[in-house]
Amino acid sequence: MNRDLITLLLSFAILVLVQVMVFNNVNIFGYINPMFYLLFLVIYRFDSDQTIFILISFILGFCIDFLSQSGGAHTIASLTVGFSRPLLIKYSFGLTSEIPSTFQNDSRRKNKFLFLCLLIGIHHLLYFIIVYFNWNASYLILKNVILTSVFSLILIALVSTFYKKLNDS
């Protein structure tokens, strides 16, 4: 339990720092910054207390916002994703079948991929809607959501497999 907590805290700190210092300055094609910190919301245990998880996702978004001076867009998006994560889990892993305890421990690739897509897609959609906050920019919002989602998805999918290996060893 203690070891788990330490890993969580460490990965929280590392993810926030990496996001702020590295991925916010990547600028692929000039404007795409993948949101790597969402990995934390993915690897956090599925069977943990939901209330605490909502608080944690709020704090996570708040930290990112605070360190990258971006208003409150990250906070709102990650808070909403954190709040709706149980629904996403149920939807992507099936209502009747057994829900895995962590993301890494499951082997159903299709379901995991669907879960990642939903989580990242919703988060990015919310984030860019809040950033632009203007109906006239809907084309720009969609373009940004799709392109950034692709890069975030690739990154998170790759790194989550490493996590699995780390956990196994």
Add this chain to the structure above:
Amino acid sequence: MQRILNALVRFRNPVLYFFLLGISLLFLNGNSNFHKSQLEKYSLYFSESIYNVSNKIENYFNLKKINQKLLKENEVLKDLQLKSNRIPLYPNDLKIKRRFPFKVKAANVIKNSFLNQRNYIIIDKGYADGISKEMAVISDQGIIGIVKSVSKHYSSVISILNQDLKINIRLKNSSAFGTLSWKGINPNDFQVDDVVINSLILEGDTIVTGGMSSYFPLGIPLGKISSFESDNKSGYYKIEVMLFKDPSQVYYVYVIENKDIEDIKKLK
């Protein structure tokens, strides 16, 4: 209380979510000027429509008060208007300072008959409000009649829709004088007699009060000439006049007091 607590514990996740969402919205609002102005725009849009509805309802209940207020204001304006009326007719008046003996008081019409040949109006001001016999009564666009008898709080007025009432008028553009009287059928149709045939008149000319009577001040617009024919035998025009405002549809009137009326009577 227990139930509320239970419900709170049961729905703690949504409650927490919305609470934190509110905080982050505040955070967003405080941090970014763009979002601040956007949010204000949306909130203005909503509050605007809400305020509009409540404002409409409120206005409806305030209508009476507002009417009274407007009537008071009109009283003052009417006074000024009557004072200024003589200037376009007698431009030389600008140089000479003249007495203006008329004073205006507002009143409401509470009964207005217009179906008879000799009609009367009752207004809700009497001698307690300073109304006395033989004062003139006008509306915002024309004249209404002359006060006939006064009680404490009410007065009866001989309507202009009364064939006995003859009013001294003049044309606005030429200085021809005449007498206006009702023809007795349509409340808008009047006729003007006693305009001598050598004066130049046209259809559509405006007629105004003449200022020769001691009742009405000079220059209150009354109506337009709708048609006229010259009668060579008598030497006078026969003029038909259409009033600007139907006297049967008047609800607010102004009573005009001539302070010099006693002086004028003495001379007669």
